[in-house]
Amino acid sequence: MKKVTKAIIPAAGLGTRFLPETKAVPKEMLPVIDTPTIQYIVEEAKASGITDIVIVTGSGKNEIEDHFSPNYMLEENLESKGKLDMLKSVQASDDVKVYFVRQPYPKGLGDAVLTGKSFLGNEPFVVMLGDDLMTDQVPLTKQLINSYEKTGSSTLAVMRVPHEETSKYGVIDPIEKVDDETYDVRQFVEKPNPDDAPSDLAIIGRYLFTPEILDVLETTKPGKGNEVQLTDAIDTLNKSQKVYAHEFKGERFDTGNKLSWLKTNIQFGLKRPDLSADLKDYIIKLANELNK
Structure with a gap:
Protein backbone atom coordinates (compact mmCIF):
# COMPACT_ATOMS: atom_id res chain seq x y z
CA MET A 1 0.00 0.00 0.00
CA LYS A 2 1.40 3.38 -1.02
CA LYS A 3 1.82 6.00 1.68
CA VAL A 4 -0.35 9.13 1.44
CA THR A 5 1.98 12.12 1.04
CA LYS A 6 0.17 14.36 -1.46
CA ALA A 7 -2.72 16.78 -1.12
CA ILE A 8 -4.59 19.04 -3.51
CA ILE A 9 -6.29 22.26 -2.42
CA PRO A 10 -8.79 23.70 -4.95
CA ALA A 11 -8.63 27.51 -4.80
CA ALA A 12 -9.81 28.66 -8.21
CA GLY A 13 -13.31 29.81 -7.27
CA LEU A 14 -14.46 33.38 -7.83
CA GLY A 15 -15.48 33.99 -4.22
CA THR A 16 -18.62 35.91 -5.18
CA ARG A 17 -20.11 35.60 -1.68
CA PHE A 18 -17.43 37.99 -0.42
CA LEU A 19 -17.69 40.68 -3.08
CA PRO A 20 -16.58 43.43 -3.31
CA GLU A 21 -13.53 42.34 -1.24
CA THR A 22 -12.79 39.34 -3.47
CA LYS A 23 -12.66 41.46 -6.61
CA ALA A 24 -9.01 42.04 -5.73
CA VAL A 25 -8.27 39.63 -2.86
CA PRO A 26 -8.67 35.84 -3.22
CA LYS A 27 -11.27 34.43 -0.85
CA GLU A 28 -8.68 31.95 0.40
CA MET A 29 -6.54 34.86 1.63
CA LEU A 30 -9.25 36.30 3.88
CA PRO A 31 -7.83 36.07 7.40
CA VAL A 32 -9.11 34.33 10.46
CA ILE A 33 -7.59 36.71 13.02
CA ASP A 34 -4.16 37.22 11.38
CA THR A 35 -3.78 34.07 9.27
CA PRO A 36 -5.21 33.45 5.77
CA THR A 37 -7.73 30.62 5.78
CA ILE A 38 -5.67 28.64 3.27
CA GLN A 39 -2.71 28.70 5.66
CA TYR A 40 -4.76 26.77 8.22
CA ILE A 41 -5.43 24.12 5.57
CA VAL A 42 -1.74 23.80 4.73
CA GLU A 43 -0.89 23.53 8.44
CA GLU A 44 -3.42 20.72 8.85
CA ALA A 45 -1.85 18.89 5.91
CA LYS A 46 1.61 19.33 7.38
CA ALA A 47 0.47 18.07 10.81
CA SER A 48 -1.00 15.00 9.07
CA GLY A 49 2.26 13.97 7.40
CA ILE A 50 1.59 15.43 3.94
CA THR A 51 4.84 16.49 2.26
CA ASP A 52 3.67 17.78 -1.14
CA ILE A 53 0.71 20.06 -1.82
CA VAL A 54 -0.62 21.40 -5.11
CA ILE A 55 -2.92 24.41 -4.95
CA VAL A 56 -5.28 24.81 -7.91
CA THR A 57 -5.61 28.51 -8.68
CA GLY A 58 -7.25 30.66 -11.32
CA SER A 59 -7.18 34.21 -12.60
CA GLY A 60 -6.50 36.83 -9.93
CA LYS A 61 -5.02 34.38 -7.42
CA ASN A 62 -1.41 35.60 -7.48
CA GLU A 63 -1.59 36.61 -3.82
CA ILE A 64 -1.84 32.95 -2.84
CA GLU A 65 1.39 32.15 -4.65
CA ASP A 66 3.07 35.19 -3.07
CA HIS A 67 1.97 34.08 0.39
CA PHE A 68 3.68 30.70 0.05
CA SER A 69 6.82 32.11 -1.56
CA PRO A 70 9.81 33.55 0.36
CA ASN A 71 9.88 37.31 0.95
CA TYR A 72 13.57 37.87 1.55
CA MET A 73 13.37 41.60 2.25
CA LEU A 74 10.69 41.10 4.90
CA GLU A 75 12.55 38.18 6.48
CA GLU A 76 15.84 40.13 6.65
CA ASN A 77 14.03 43.12 8.17
CA LEU A 78 12.39 41.02 10.89
CA GLU A 79 15.63 39.17 11.65
CA SER A 80 17.63 42.40 11.93
CA LYS A 81 15.09 43.76 14.44
CA GLY A 82 15.08 40.58 16.49
CA LYS A 83 11.41 39.87 15.76
CA LEU A 84 12.01 36.15 15.62
CA ASP A 85 8.43 35.03 16.36
CA MET A 86 7.16 37.14 13.45
CA LEU A 87 10.00 35.82 11.30
CA LYS A 88 8.99 32.24 12.03
CA SER A 89 5.37 32.97 11.15
CA VAL A 90 6.22 34.17 7.61
CA GLN A 91 8.96 31.72 6.67
CA ALA A 92 8.13 28.91 4.28
CA SER A 93 8.16 25.48 5.90
CA ASP A 94 10.89 23.01 4.94
CA ALA A 112 -10.40 21.34 -10.28
CA VAL A 113 -9.21 18.02 -8.82
CA LEU A 114 -8.62 16.62 -12.31
CA THR A 115 -6.46 19.66 -13.11
CA GLY A 116 -3.87 18.28 -10.66
CA LYS A 117 -3.70 14.84 -12.29
CA SER A 118 -0.12 15.15 -13.56
CA PHE A 119 1.04 16.16 -10.06
CA LEU A 120 -0.92 13.45 -8.26
CA GLY A 121 0.17 10.61 -10.53
CA ASN A 122 -0.69 7.04 -9.61
CA GLU A 123 -0.78 7.63 -5.85
CA PRO A 124 -3.45 8.05 -3.18
CA PHE A 125 -4.04 11.68 -2.26
CA VAL A 126 -6.12 14.01 -0.09
CA VAL A 127 -8.45 16.77 -1.30
CA MET A 128 -8.75 19.64 1.19
CA LEU A 129 -11.32 22.42 0.73
CA GLY A 130 -10.47 25.85 2.07
CA ASP A 131 -13.93 26.86 3.37
CA ASP A 132 -13.85 24.38 6.24
CA LEU A 133 -11.44 24.67 9.16
CA MET A 134 -11.37 21.55 11.32
CA THR A 135 -10.01 21.18 14.84
CA ASP A 136 -9.59 17.97 16.80
CA GLN A 137 -6.93 16.23 18.88
CA VAL A 138 -5.98 14.29 15.74
CA PRO A 139 -6.20 16.40 12.54
CA LEU A 140 -9.07 15.30 10.30
CA THR A 141 -6.74 14.66 7.37
CA LYS A 142 -4.68 12.35 9.60
CA GLN A 143 -7.89 10.57 10.65
CA LEU A 144 -8.64 9.86 6.98
CA ILE A 145 -5.10 8.61 6.42
CA ASN A 146 -5.40 6.30 9.43
CA SER A 147 -8.67 4.93 8.01
CA TYR A 148 -7.09 4.40 4.58
CA GLU A 149 -4.19 2.50 6.13
CA LYS A 150 -6.73 0.04 7.58
CA THR A 151 -8.98 -0.38 4.54
CA GLY A 152 -6.88 0.58 1.51
CA SER A 153 -9.98 2.34 0.18
CA SER A 154 -11.05 5.87 -0.63
CA THR A 155 -12.55 7.56 2.43
CA LEU A 156 -14.27 10.90 2.79
CA ALA A 157 -15.22 12.94 5.82
CA VAL A 158 -18.84 13.41 6.85
CA MET A 159 -20.52 15.24 9.71
CA ARG A 160 -24.09 15.41 10.96
CA VAL A 161 -25.94 18.57 9.92
CA PRO A 162 -29.49 19.81 10.55
CA HIS A 163 -31.77 17.91 8.17
CA GLU A 164 -33.10 21.11 6.60
CA GLU A 165 -29.54 22.00 5.53
CA THR A 166 -28.84 18.80 3.59
CA SER A 167 -29.59 20.59 0.31
CA LYS A 168 -26.32 22.50 0.76
CA TYR A 169 -24.13 19.39 0.78
CA GLY A 170 -23.35 16.08 -0.76
CA VAL A 171 -25.03 13.50 1.49
CA ILE A 172 -24.35 9.80 2.04
CA ASP A 173 -26.83 6.95 2.02
CA PRO A 174 -25.24 4.66 4.63
CA ILE A 175 -25.65 0.89 4.61
CA GLU A 176 -24.17 0.15 8.02
CA LYS A 177 -21.43 1.16 10.43
CA VAL A 178 -18.14 -0.67 9.92
CA ASP A 179 -16.80 0.68 13.22
CA ASP A 180 -17.54 3.57 15.57
CA GLU A 181 -16.61 6.21 12.98
CA THR A 182 -16.76 4.49 9.58
CA TYR A 183 -19.76 3.86 7.32
CA ASP A 184 -20.22 1.51 4.42
CA VAL A 185 -22.04 3.63 1.83
CA ARG A 186 -24.72 2.66 -0.67
CA GLN A 187 -24.89 5.97 -2.52
CA PHE A 188 -23.53 9.53 -2.55
CA VAL A 189 -26.12 12.18 -3.41
CA GLU A 190 -25.25 15.75 -4.43
CA LYS A 191 -27.34 18.46 -2.68
CA PRO A 192 -30.59 16.53 -2.27
CA ASN A 193 -33.87 18.17 -1.39
CA PRO A 194 -34.31 17.65 2.39
CA ASP A 195 -37.42 15.56 1.68
CA ASP A 196 -35.27 13.18 -0.39
CA ALA A 197 -32.04 13.24 1.68
CA PRO A 198 -31.07 9.67 2.65
CA SER A 199 -29.39 10.81 5.90
CA ASP A 200 -28.14 13.81 7.86
CA LEU A 201 -24.51 12.82 7.24
CA ALA A 202 -23.10 15.54 4.98
CA ILE A 203 -19.81 15.42 3.12
CA ILE A 204 -17.46 18.06 4.50
CA GLY A 205 -14.28 19.42 2.99
CA ARG A 206 -11.83 16.52 3.33
CA TYR A 207 -11.49 13.52 1.01
CA LEU A 208 -8.90 10.76 0.60
CA PHE A 209 -8.89 9.05 -2.79
CA THR A 210 -7.19 6.19 -4.50
CA PRO A 211 -5.84 7.34 -7.91
CA GLU A 212 -8.71 5.64 -9.78
CA ILE A 213 -10.94 8.64 -8.98
CA LEU A 214 -8.99 10.62 -11.61
CA ASP A 215 -9.96 8.15 -14.36
CA VAL A 216 -13.59 8.42 -13.25
CA LEU A 217 -13.45 12.22 -13.29
CA GLU A 218 -12.22 12.21 -16.89
CA THR A 219 -15.49 10.61 -17.99
CA THR A 220 -17.84 12.35 -15.53
CA LYS A 221 -20.28 14.61 -17.33
CA PRO A 222 -21.34 17.98 -15.90
CA GLY A 223 -24.10 17.65 -13.31
CA LYS A 224 -25.83 20.21 -11.09
CA GLY A 225 -24.93 23.78 -12.05
CA ASN A 226 -23.50 22.42 -15.32
CA GLU A 227 -20.29 21.65 -13.41
CA VAL A 228 -18.27 18.47 -12.97
CA GLN A 229 -19.42 17.39 -9.52
CA LEU A 230 -16.93 15.50 -7.38
CA THR A 231 -19.82 13.78 -5.57
CA ASP A 232 -21.04 12.28 -8.86
CA ALA A 233 -17.59 10.83 -9.52
CA ILE A 234 -17.43 9.42 -5.97
CA ASP A 235 -20.74 7.66 -6.47
CA THR A 236 -19.49 6.16 -9.73
CA LEU A 237 -16.23 5.01 -8.11
CA ASN A 238 -18.22 3.37 -5.31
CA LYS A 239 -19.77 1.04 -7.89
CA SER A 240 -16.39 -0.46 -8.80
CA GLN A 241 -14.44 -0.16 -5.54
CA LYS A 242 -15.47 0.55 -1.99
CA VAL A 243 -15.64 4.16 -0.82
CA TYR A 244 -16.10 4.66 2.92
CA ALA A 245 -17.32 7.62 4.96
CA HIS A 246 -15.56 8.69 8.16
CA GLU A 247 -17.68 10.62 10.66
CA PHE A 248 -15.84 13.65 12.03
CA LYS A 249 -16.69 14.45 15.65
CA GLY A 250 -14.43 17.45 16.24
CA GLU A 251 -15.19 21.12 15.59
CA ARG A 252 -15.90 22.44 12.10
CA PHE A 253 -15.67 26.16 11.37
CA ASP A 254 -17.29 27.35 8.14
CA THR A 255 -15.68 30.36 6.46
CA GLY A 256 -17.70 30.10 3.26
CA ASN A 257 -20.02 33.06 3.84
CA LYS A 258 -19.79 36.41 5.59
CA LEU A 259 -21.70 35.55 8.75
CA SER A 260 -20.00 32.20 9.34
CA TRP A 261 -16.61 33.82 8.65
CA LEU A 262 -17.33 36.49 11.28
CA LYS A 263 -18.39 33.81 13.77
CA THR A 264 -15.21 31.85 13.07
CA ASN A 265 -13.07 34.91 13.76
CA ILE A 266 -14.81 35.42 17.09
CA GLN A 267 -14.45 31.77 18.07
CA PHE A 268 -10.78 31.65 17.12
CA GLY A 269 -10.20 34.95 18.91
CA LEU A 270 -11.67 33.51 22.10
CA LYS A 271 -9.16 30.66 21.87
CA ARG A 272 -6.16 32.99 21.52
CA PRO A 273 -4.34 33.71 24.82
CA ASP A 274 -3.31 37.18 23.61
CA LEU A 275 -6.85 38.16 22.64
CA SER A 276 -9.38 36.14 24.63
CA ALA A 277 -9.64 38.25 27.80
CA ASP A 278 -10.10 41.59 26.01
CA LEU A 279 -12.44 40.04 23.44
CA LYS A 280 -14.62 38.50 26.16
CA ASP A 281 -14.84 41.86 27.94
CA TYR A 282 -15.85 43.54 24.68
CA ILE A 283 -18.53 40.93 23.90
CA ILE A 284 -20.01 41.26 27.40
CA LYS A 285 -20.00 45.04 27.17
CA LEU A 286 -21.61 44.94 23.72
CA ALA A 287 -24.26 42.46 24.87
CA ASN A 288 -25.12 44.68 27.85
CA GLU A 289 -25.50 47.71 25.61
CA LEU A 290 -27.73 45.80 23.17
CA ASN A 291 -29.94 44.59 26.02
CA LYS A 292 -30.57 48.08 27.42
Whole structure:
Protein backbone atom coordinates (compact mmCIF):
# COMPACT_ATOMS: atom_id res chain seq x y z
CA MET A 1 0.00 0.00 0.00
CA LYS A 2 1.40 3.38 -1.02
CA LYS A 3 1.82 6.00 1.68
CA VAL A 4 -0.35 9.13 1.44
CA THR A 5 1.98 12.12 1.04
CA LYS A 6 0.17 14.36 -1.46
CA ALA A 7 -2.72 16.78 -1.12
CA ILE A 8 -4.59 19.04 -3.51
CA ILE A 9 -6.29 22.26 -2.42
CA PRO A 10 -8.79 23.70 -4.95
CA ALA A 11 -8.63 27.51 -4.80
CA ALA A 12 -9.81 28.66 -8.21
CA GLY A 13 -13.31 29.81 -7.27
CA LEU A 14 -14.46 33.38 -7.83
CA GLY A 15 -15.48 33.99 -4.22
CA THR A 16 -18.62 35.91 -5.18
CA ARG A 17 -20.11 35.60 -1.68
CA PHE A 18 -17.43 37.99 -0.42
CA LEU A 19 -17.69 40.68 -3.08
CA PRO A 20 -16.58 43.43 -3.31
CA GLU A 21 -13.53 42.34 -1.24
CA THR A 22 -12.79 39.34 -3.47
CA LYS A 23 -12.66 41.46 -6.61
CA ALA A 24 -9.01 42.04 -5.73
CA VAL A 25 -8.27 39.63 -2.86
CA PRO A 26 -8.67 35.84 -3.22
CA LYS A 27 -11.27 34.43 -0.85
CA GLU A 28 -8.68 31.95 0.40
CA MET A 29 -6.54 34.86 1.63
CA LEU A 30 -9.25 36.30 3.88
CA PRO A 31 -7.83 36.07 7.40
CA VAL A 32 -9.11 34.33 10.46
CA ILE A 33 -7.59 36.71 13.02
CA ASP A 34 -4.16 37.22 11.38
CA THR A 35 -3.78 34.07 9.27
CA PRO A 36 -5.21 33.45 5.77
CA THR A 37 -7.73 30.62 5.78
CA ILE A 38 -5.67 28.64 3.27
CA GLN A 39 -2.71 28.70 5.66
CA TYR A 40 -4.76 26.77 8.22
CA ILE A 41 -5.43 24.12 5.57
CA VAL A 42 -1.74 23.80 4.73
CA GLU A 43 -0.89 23.53 8.44
CA GLU A 44 -3.42 20.72 8.85
CA ALA A 45 -1.85 18.89 5.91
CA LYS A 46 1.61 19.33 7.38
CA ALA A 47 0.47 18.07 10.81
CA SER A 48 -1.00 15.00 9.07
CA GLY A 49 2.26 13.97 7.40
CA ILE A 50 1.59 15.43 3.94
CA THR A 51 4.84 16.49 2.26
CA ASP A 52 3.67 17.78 -1.14
CA ILE A 53 0.71 20.06 -1.82
CA VAL A 54 -0.62 21.40 -5.11
CA ILE A 55 -2.92 24.41 -4.95
CA VAL A 56 -5.28 24.81 -7.91
CA THR A 57 -5.61 28.51 -8.68
CA GLY A 58 -7.25 30.66 -11.32
CA SER A 59 -7.18 34.21 -12.60
CA GLY A 60 -6.50 36.83 -9.93
CA LYS A 61 -5.02 34.38 -7.42
CA ASN A 62 -1.41 35.60 -7.48
CA GLU A 63 -1.59 36.61 -3.82
CA ILE A 64 -1.84 32.95 -2.84
CA GLU A 65 1.39 32.15 -4.65
CA ASP A 66 3.07 35.19 -3.07
CA HIS A 67 1.97 34.08 0.39
CA PHE A 68 3.68 30.70 0.05
CA SER A 69 6.82 32.11 -1.56
CA PRO A 70 9.81 33.55 0.36
CA ASN A 71 9.88 37.31 0.95
CA TYR A 72 13.57 37.87 1.55
CA MET A 73 13.37 41.60 2.25
CA LEU A 74 10.69 41.10 4.90
CA GLU A 75 12.55 38.18 6.48
CA GLU A 76 15.84 40.13 6.65
CA ASN A 77 14.03 43.12 8.17
CA LEU A 78 12.39 41.02 10.89
CA GLU A 79 15.63 39.17 11.65
CA SER A 80 17.63 42.40 11.93
CA LYS A 81 15.09 43.76 14.44
CA GLY A 82 15.08 40.58 16.49
CA LYS A 83 11.41 39.87 15.76
CA LEU A 84 12.01 36.15 15.62
CA ASP A 85 8.43 35.03 16.36
CA MET A 86 7.16 37.14 13.45
CA LEU A 87 10.00 35.82 11.30
CA LYS A 88 8.99 32.24 12.03
CA SER A 89 5.37 32.97 11.15
CA VAL A 90 6.22 34.17 7.61
CA GLN A 91 8.96 31.72 6.67
CA ALA A 92 8.13 28.91 4.28
CA SER A 93 8.16 25.48 5.90
CA ASP A 94 10.89 23.01 4.94
CA ASP A 95 8.60 20.11 5.85
CA VAL A 96 6.11 20.62 3.05
CA LYS A 97 6.51 21.72 -0.57
CA VAL A 98 3.77 23.80 -2.17
CA TYR A 99 3.17 23.80 -5.94
CA PHE A 100 0.63 25.60 -8.11
CA VAL A 101 -1.41 24.69 -11.17
CA ARG A 102 -4.03 26.79 -12.96
CA GLN A 103 -7.59 25.75 -13.72
CA PRO A 104 -8.29 27.62 -16.99
CA TYR A 105 -12.06 27.82 -16.47
CA PRO A 106 -14.16 27.24 -13.32
CA LYS A 107 -15.91 24.00 -14.29
CA GLY A 108 -16.59 22.63 -10.83
CA LEU A 109 -14.80 20.90 -7.99
CA GLY A 110 -14.38 17.67 -9.91
CA ASP A 111 -12.63 19.48 -12.75
CA ALA A 112 -10.40 21.34 -10.28
CA VAL A 113 -9.21 18.02 -8.82
CA LEU A 114 -8.62 16.62 -12.31
CA THR A 115 -6.46 19.66 -13.11
CA GLY A 116 -3.87 18.28 -10.66
CA LYS A 117 -3.70 14.84 -12.29
CA SER A 118 -0.12 15.15 -13.56
CA PHE A 119 1.04 16.16 -10.06
CA LEU A 120 -0.92 13.45 -8.26
CA GLY A 121 0.17 10.61 -10.53
CA ASN A 122 -0.69 7.04 -9.61
CA GLU A 123 -0.78 7.63 -5.85
CA PRO A 124 -3.45 8.05 -3.18
CA PHE A 125 -4.04 11.68 -2.26
CA VAL A 126 -6.12 14.01 -0.09
CA VAL A 127 -8.45 16.77 -1.30
CA MET A 128 -8.75 19.64 1.19
CA LEU A 129 -11.32 22.42 0.73
CA GLY A 130 -10.47 25.85 2.07
CA ASP A 131 -13.93 26.86 3.37
CA ASP A 132 -13.85 24.38 6.24
CA LEU A 133 -11.44 24.67 9.16
CA MET A 134 -11.37 21.55 11.32
CA THR A 135 -10.01 21.18 14.84
CA ASP A 136 -9.59 17.97 16.80
CA GLN A 137 -6.93 16.23 18.88
CA VAL A 138 -5.98 14.29 15.74
CA PRO A 139 -6.20 16.40 12.54
CA LEU A 140 -9.07 15.30 10.30
CA THR A 141 -6.74 14.66 7.37
CA LYS A 142 -4.68 12.35 9.60
CA GLN A 143 -7.89 10.57 10.65
CA LEU A 144 -8.64 9.86 6.98
CA ILE A 145 -5.10 8.61 6.42
CA ASN A 146 -5.40 6.30 9.43
CA SER A 147 -8.67 4.93 8.01
CA TYR A 148 -7.09 4.40 4.58
CA GLU A 149 -4.19 2.50 6.13
CA LYS A 150 -6.73 0.04 7.58
CA THR A 151 -8.98 -0.38 4.54
CA GLY A 152 -6.88 0.58 1.51
CA SER A 153 -9.98 2.34 0.18
CA SER A 154 -11.05 5.87 -0.63
CA THR A 155 -12.55 7.56 2.43
CA LEU A 156 -14.27 10.90 2.79
CA ALA A 157 -15.22 12.94 5.82
CA VAL A 158 -18.84 13.41 6.85
CA MET A 159 -20.52 15.24 9.71
CA ARG A 160 -24.09 15.41 10.96
CA VAL A 161 -25.94 18.57 9.92
CA PRO A 162 -29.49 19.81 10.55
CA HIS A 163 -31.77 17.91 8.17
CA GLU A 164 -33.10 21.11 6.60
CA GLU A 165 -29.54 22.00 5.53
CA THR A 166 -28.84 18.80 3.59
CA SER A 167 -29.59 20.59 0.31
CA LYS A 168 -26.32 22.50 0.76
CA TYR A 169 -24.13 19.39 0.78
CA GLY A 170 -23.35 16.08 -0.76
CA VAL A 171 -25.03 13.50 1.49
CA ILE A 172 -24.35 9.80 2.04
CA ASP A 173 -26.83 6.95 2.02
CA PRO A 174 -25.24 4.66 4.63
CA ILE A 175 -25.65 0.89 4.61
CA GLU A 176 -24.17 0.15 8.02
CA LYS A 177 -21.43 1.16 10.43
CA VAL A 178 -18.14 -0.67 9.92
CA ASP A 179 -16.80 0.68 13.22
CA ASP A 180 -17.54 3.57 15.57
CA GLU A 181 -16.61 6.21 12.98
CA THR A 182 -16.76 4.49 9.58
CA TYR A 183 -19.76 3.86 7.32
CA ASP A 184 -20.22 1.51 4.42
CA VAL A 185 -22.04 3.63 1.83
CA ARG A 186 -24.72 2.66 -0.67
CA GLN A 187 -24.89 5.97 -2.52
CA PHE A 188 -23.53 9.53 -2.55
CA VAL A 189 -26.12 12.18 -3.41
CA GLU A 190 -25.25 15.75 -4.43
CA LYS A 191 -27.34 18.46 -2.68
CA PRO A 192 -30.59 16.53 -2.27
CA ASN A 193 -33.87 18.17 -1.39
CA PRO A 194 -34.31 17.65 2.39
CA ASP A 195 -37.42 15.56 1.68
CA ASP A 196 -35.27 13.18 -0.39
CA ALA A 197 -32.04 13.24 1.68
CA PRO A 198 -31.07 9.67 2.65
CA SER A 199 -29.39 10.81 5.90
CA ASP A 200 -28.14 13.81 7.86
CA LEU A 201 -24.51 12.82 7.24
CA ALA A 202 -23.10 15.54 4.98
CA ILE A 203 -19.81 15.42 3.12
CA ILE A 204 -17.46 18.06 4.50
CA GLY A 205 -14.28 19.42 2.99
CA ARG A 206 -11.83 16.52 3.33
CA TYR A 207 -11.49 13.52 1.01
CA LEU A 208 -8.90 10.76 0.60
CA PHE A 209 -8.89 9.05 -2.79
CA THR A 210 -7.19 6.19 -4.50
CA PRO A 211 -5.84 7.34 -7.91
CA GLU A 212 -8.71 5.64 -9.78
CA ILE A 213 -10.94 8.64 -8.98
CA LEU A 214 -8.99 10.62 -11.61
CA ASP A 215 -9.96 8.15 -14.36
CA VAL A 216 -13.59 8.42 -13.25
CA LEU A 217 -13.45 12.22 -13.29
CA GLU A 218 -12.22 12.21 -16.89
CA THR A 219 -15.49 10.61 -17.99
CA THR A 220 -17.84 12.35 -15.53
CA LYS A 221 -20.28 14.61 -17.33
CA PRO A 222 -21.34 17.98 -15.90
CA GLY A 223 -24.10 17.65 -13.31
CA LYS A 224 -25.83 20.21 -11.09
CA GLY A 225 -24.93 23.78 -12.05
CA ASN A 226 -23.50 22.42 -15.32
CA GLU A 227 -20.29 21.65 -13.41
CA VAL A 228 -18.27 18.47 -12.97
CA GLN A 229 -19.42 17.39 -9.52
CA LEU A 230 -16.93 15.50 -7.38
CA THR A 231 -19.82 13.78 -5.57
CA ASP A 232 -21.04 12.28 -8.86
CA ALA A 233 -17.59 10.83 -9.52
CA ILE A 234 -17.43 9.42 -5.97
CA ASP A 235 -20.74 7.66 -6.47
CA THR A 236 -19.49 6.16 -9.73
CA LEU A 237 -16.23 5.01 -8.11
CA ASN A 238 -18.22 3.37 -5.31
CA LYS A 239 -19.77 1.04 -7.89
CA SER A 240 -16.39 -0.46 -8.80
CA GLN A 241 -14.44 -0.16 -5.54
CA LYS A 242 -15.47 0.55 -1.99
CA VAL A 243 -15.64 4.16 -0.82
CA TYR A 244 -16.10 4.66 2.92
CA ALA A 245 -17.32 7.62 4.96
CA HIS A 246 -15.56 8.69 8.16
CA GLU A 247 -17.68 10.62 10.66
CA PHE A 248 -15.84 13.65 12.03
CA LYS A 249 -16.69 14.45 15.65
CA GLY A 250 -14.43 17.45 16.24
CA GLU A 251 -15.19 21.12 15.59
CA ARG A 252 -15.90 22.44 12.10
CA PHE A 253 -15.67 26.16 11.37
CA ASP A 254 -17.29 27.35 8.14
CA THR A 255 -15.68 30.36 6.46
CA GLY A 256 -17.70 30.10 3.26
CA ASN A 257 -20.02 33.06 3.84
CA LYS A 258 -19.79 36.41 5.59
CA LEU A 259 -21.70 35.55 8.75
CA SER A 260 -20.00 32.20 9.34
CA TRP A 261 -16.61 33.82 8.65
CA LEU A 262 -17.33 36.49 11.28
CA LYS A 263 -18.39 33.81 13.77
CA THR A 264 -15.21 31.85 13.07
CA ASN A 265 -13.07 34.91 13.76
CA ILE A 266 -14.81 35.42 17.09
CA GLN A 267 -14.45 31.77 18.07
CA PHE A 268 -10.78 31.65 17.12
CA GLY A 269 -10.20 34.95 18.91
CA LEU A 270 -11.67 33.51 22.10
CA LYS A 271 -9.16 30.66 21.87
CA ARG A 272 -6.16 32.99 21.52
CA PRO A 273 -4.34 33.71 24.82
CA ASP A 274 -3.31 37.18 23.61
CA LEU A 275 -6.85 38.16 22.64
CA SER A 276 -9.38 36.14 24.63
CA ALA A 277 -9.64 38.25 27.80
CA ASP A 278 -10.10 41.59 26.01
CA LEU A 279 -12.44 40.04 23.44
CA LYS A 280 -14.62 38.50 26.16
CA ASP A 281 -14.84 41.86 27.94
CA TYR A 282 -15.85 43.54 24.68
CA ILE A 283 -18.53 40.93 23.90
CA ILE A 284 -20.01 41.26 27.40
CA LYS A 285 -20.00 45.04 27.17
CA LEU A 286 -21.61 44.94 23.72
CA ALA A 287 -24.26 42.46 24.87
CA ASN A 288 -25.12 44.68 27.85
CA GLU A 289 -25.50 47.71 25.61
CA LEU A 290 -27.73 45.80 23.17
CA ASN A 291 -29.94 44.59 26.02
CA LYS A 292 -30.57 48.08 27.42
